Amino acid sequence: MALFKVPTNVQREDTIIGPITMRQLIICAVGGAITYVIYISLAKKYYIEVWFLPVAISAILTATFAFVKVHGLTFMRFLLYLIEYLFLPRKRVFVKGAGDVFVPDFMKSNAQPKKEEKYEIKPKKSIDELVKIIENKGLIKKPQ
Numbered sequence: 001m002a003l004f005k006v007p008t009n010v011q012r013e014d015t016i017i018g019p020i021t022m023r024q025l026i027i028c029a030v031g032g033a034i035t036y037v038i039y040i041s042l043a044k045k046y047y048i049e050v051w052f053l054p055v056a057i058s059a060i061l062t063a064t065f066a067f068v069k070v071h072g073l074t075f076m077r078f079l080l081y082l083i084e085y086l087f088l089p090r091k092r093v094f095v096k097g098a099g100d101v102f103v104p105d106f107m108k109s110n111a112q113p114k115k116e117e118k119y120e121i122k123p124k125k126s127i128d129e130l131v132k133i134i135e136n137k138g139l140i141k142k143p144q
Contacts, residue, residue, distance in 0.1 A: 024066045031062025 013021040020028075035058040042051035070078040 027066040028062060031058065031066070035059050035062065 013023060016022050016025055035055055038058055039051060039055045042054065065075050068075040073081070
């Protein structure tokens with residue numbers, strides 16, 4: 001009889017190297033490449049006082065985006081939620097009928113709207129007239 005271990009936390013990312021996930025590894029690789037390019041381009045021409053600050057800022061931002069979590073969210077997601085919070089209105093008011101109805105292109109028709117026909121319902125009908133009303137779905141065309 002074989003027993004299988006059922007994962008309990010399926011939302012957690014799989015680790016690749018030690019505690020580092022694939023997402024963190026990619027962020028570190030891209031950020032490290034950018035930092036290295038900045039270092040190579042500035043270190044040839046300038047002293048450490050000039051190139052150290054851009055290289056340090058790039059390395060710190062890379063480490064922040066890769067490893068820092070705020071309230072259980074990755075730093076990138078936290079930053080996007082912060083931007084959304086700052087730019088979207090905080091108070092929303094419902095106004096009935098104020099929104100535009102979205103109609104997809106495939107549902108739009110170029111046909112001309114039908115002319116509205118006037119109908120009237122007459123009380124006390126004979127059986128023949130009632131049959132005509134039922135066949136016309138309860139409406140009788142008004143003579144013009």
